[in-house]
Amino acid sequence: MSNFGDLQSLASSITAVTSPFRNYLTDLYQKYRKLNDGAVADYIPELALAKPEWFGICVVTKDGQVFEVGDCDKLFTIQSISKAFVFGLALEDHGREYVNSKVSVEPTGEAFNSIVLDEATNRPYNPMVNAGAIATADLIEGENGTERLKRLLEMFKRYTGREHDINVPVFLSEKATGFRNRAMAYLMRNFGMISDKIDETLDLYFQQCSILVNAKDLAMLAATLGNGGVNPVTGERAIDERYVQDVISVMLTCGMYDASGEWCYRVGMPAKSGVGGGITAVVPGKLGIGTFSPLLDAKGNSVRGIKVCEDLSQDFGLHLFNAAKSERDLQQWITGGAGINDW
Known part of the structure; x- marks a missing residue:
């Protein structure tokens, strides 16, 4: 007989498959998958082997729901x-x-x-x-x-x-x-x-x-920070809660190379990018975002990843300093249930 945790996990899995938010992410993936701006990093010879068409988007909520679209299982180096x-x-x-x-x-x-x-x-x-x-x-x-x-x-x-x-x-x-x-x-x-x-x-x-990760891992990393340092799926503490603030503060101000100011202004999420093509972005108290696309801009940030995070921030009011209520309530998109203030 299944215990409550198993039933809760099953319910979350069903929600992740049927949620309108998954459809939103699929549309977002289709919107940007043919965007071919940027170039694959080649200053480290092995990185030049990445294929420009690789692209994945993953979101993990603070209650452990996982939404994946595209190449979310493709391994790449975390950088x-x-x-x-x-x-x-x-x-x-x-x-x-x-x-x-x-x-x-x-x-x-x-x-x-x-x-x-x-x-x-x-x-x-x-x-x-x-x-x-x-x-x-x-x-x-x-x-x-x-x-x-x-x-x-x-x-x-x-x-x-x-x-x-x-x-x-x-x-x-x-x-x-x-x-x-x-x-x-x-x-x-x-x-x-x-x-x-x-x-x-x-x-x-x-x-x-050189550690190997995928887009889901990046979303889980961010979701764990967003959940006060506790992995939202396993329940294991990954970092002492008192240092979560330190980590995400520096991510917000310094995490996107020398484009960090522009990122903070337009996206407003603590984030870190890597020249392997990944971006991990934290929405404190709500969710984590992981994107993967090896096409980089001149600053070393994933072109498609930036676009995805910009859209998520704007469409759902996820900017850290957004004082106005979002026109689209993300929690309702995910579950059809409670409002964002009930997270």
């Missing part, structure tokens, strides 16, 4: 999206003040791979640019590189509810071509921003960027 979540683990390992003594939280307006530090403090500007992410990775505790990587993979499992692998060819490709990242690491070591475990930390950073 810079990992930075937000590794930042969260560093906060759990060391606390807010110590982490902030090594990595600032200011937007840069510079490209993500710029070799630049704050002139006053010698800190990298924020955890979402490469220099800051390397400094953050350096803070992850463990006896050796293997243990530190294991902790990262265990963390991502708590967020997504499944185990993740490393794409070894991508890792080796990044390691072989990561000269700018090595320059950043040695510059930060000169100022005492990272430890002397430079090679170990760089390997960890290259490996975290």
Whole structure:
């Protein structure tokens, strides 16, 4: 005999299939799947193998309903999206003040791979640019590189509810071509921003960027943050609740490379993108969005992913600073039930 949890899961699955919101996402997918602006990243040779037509959209609500359209099971490397979540683990390992003594939280307006530090403090500007992410990775505790990587993979499992692998060819490709990242690491070591475990930390950073995910994983990552750090499907806590605010704050201000201001203005969701083609976006207290399309704009953000998030934000009033009531009540679209104030 099924228990209540099984029945609730079954009901959510039926809702996800029959909901008008799924039809909305299907229309959104059809609207943008032939948009061919942008180009696949090729500065890391393995990334150039991605097919431009790949495209997936996934939304996960705070009560665990999953809506998928397109190539949501297609695996790709997480790349810079990992930075937000590794930042969260560093906060759990060391606390807010110590982490902030090594990595600032200011937007840069510079490209993500710029070799630049704050002139006053010698800190990298924020955890979402490469220099800051390397400094953050350096803070992850463990006896050796293997243990530190294991902790990262265990963390991502708590967020997504499944185990993740490393794409070894991508890792080796990044390691072989990561000269700018090595320059950043040695510059930060000169100022005492990272430890002397430079090679170990760089390997960890290259490996975290090479973790394989799909659009559903990205939606689950965001939904977990939006649910106060608890995975909405498994019920497992992925991050201490007190640090969720830190992570999504920096995602909002710095998560979309040097287009973060434009994103905050037009979309208004804490988000993080990666040059693998993914975007993860958080609607606090409501849902998470994951998109995948490897065609990138000049700033390194997924062209189709941006369009999808813009439409969702505008059509359902999901901008974080939207003071007016949405013309379309998303909760009613999903379930036909309660209003958005009842979420």
